Amino acid sequence: MMNSIQNLFRRNLPAKIMAIIGAVVMWGFVMNEQNPSVNSTITVPIYSMNAPEGYQVEMEVREVTLRVRAPRASFTSVKDDDFKAYVDLAEATEGKNDIKVRTVVPQGFEVLEVSVPHVQVTLEAIIEKVMSLDIQVTGNTGAGSALERIIPDKDSAKITGPRSAVSKVARLVGYLPLANNTTDFKSKVKLTPLDGDGNIVGSIVVVPQEIEITAKIMNGVEKKLIPIKVVYSGTPARKFVVAGAVAQPERLEVIGKKDQLANMNEINTEMISIDGVQEDVNKEVNLELPDGIIVPSKRVSVKISINKVLQDK
Structure with a gap:
């Protein structure tokens, strides 16, 4: 068989x-x-894999076009989401990296070409920094009143962002509008990161985003324009003399109670020593102010001119 x-x-x-x-x-x-192989193109986003923690990832190109081939019938059973493009950042370091674009396609498909075979990926460390607050007062109080002082509930905040962005932040500013108030008030103030030119710095997270400020308002006050007196002690070097001393500004508009302002005829600077000097003295100094007096700034610039004595012929 x-x-x-x-x-x-x-x-x-x-x-x-x-x-x-x-x-x-x-x-x-x-x-x-009956079912010939055909070519087609599909545009897909580029994903990143194995990105290191604590870094911001920036890709020069965000999507690529894949040219693929497969039997015609295969295209009827797939979706665009079935095609993937990605970069593996396992070996990437801080700075610019040239990374190969890898692909994943359904079974039966062949990748003929990737429009961008390599992409530039930049990794930048995310860092933190604690900054003091710069509270700016805007507007005015109501008639017969003045802002005595402000009391923020916090004096610093933390900023977080890419290293390059954090390094640009020069000030963390909050703006407090007085809004013609004549009594004490509280206000929520948003904190804004600014660079040295006063521009907002992007990609920065501020914690807390806002603070509460208490504004203390004085009532029954007046204004008076008072000259500033430069106060100094000591003597210049031998054969040198003081030729003059001026402050900039020369006068300040101060705010205070009527009876207090009535007795104020000048504002003294802090004492400046000129012992042994042989040239002009230029510096910023504090003002000696009595309690309850409000001024735009407690510091002024002064110049003490020093001249050499001419010898007799």
Whole structure:
């Protein structure tokens, strides 16, 4: 029985093999005619993988176009979301990195071309910094009143962001509007990171984002323009003399109670030593102010002119 079966298969074996090969070729020809391979393009976003913690990732290119090939029928069973492009940042370091774009496509698809084979990826460390607050007062209080002082509930805040952005922050500013108030009030003030030119710095997170400020208002006050007196002690070097001393500004508009202002005819600077000097003295100094007096600034610039004594001929 077995011999007869074996003989059946061996009979005309070359012809049978040729028939099978012909059938396979014919099947491939028919399938290629009925379901030929075609090319297509698909645009997909680039994802990042294995990004290190504590870094901001910036990619020069955010999407790529894939040119793919597959049997025509395969395109009917897939969606654009089935095609992926990504960069692996496992070996990336801070700064600029040239990373190869890798792809994932459905079974039966072949990637012929990636529009951008490599992308530049920049990693930048996220850092923190604690900064003091710069509270700016805007507007005016109501008639007959003045701002005595402000009391913030915090004197500092933390900023977080990419290293380059944090390094640009020169001031953390909050703006307090007086809004013609004549009594003490409280106000929520948002904190804004500014660079040295007064521009807002982006990519910065401020914690807390806002603070509460208590404004103390004085009532029954008046204003008076009072000259500033430069006070100094000591003597210049031998053969040198003081030729003059002026403050800038020379006068200040001060605010205070009527009876207090009535007795104020000048405002003294803090004492400045000129012992042994041989040239002009230029510096910023504090003002000596009595309690309850409000001025735009408690510091002024002074110049003490020093001249050399001319010898007799």
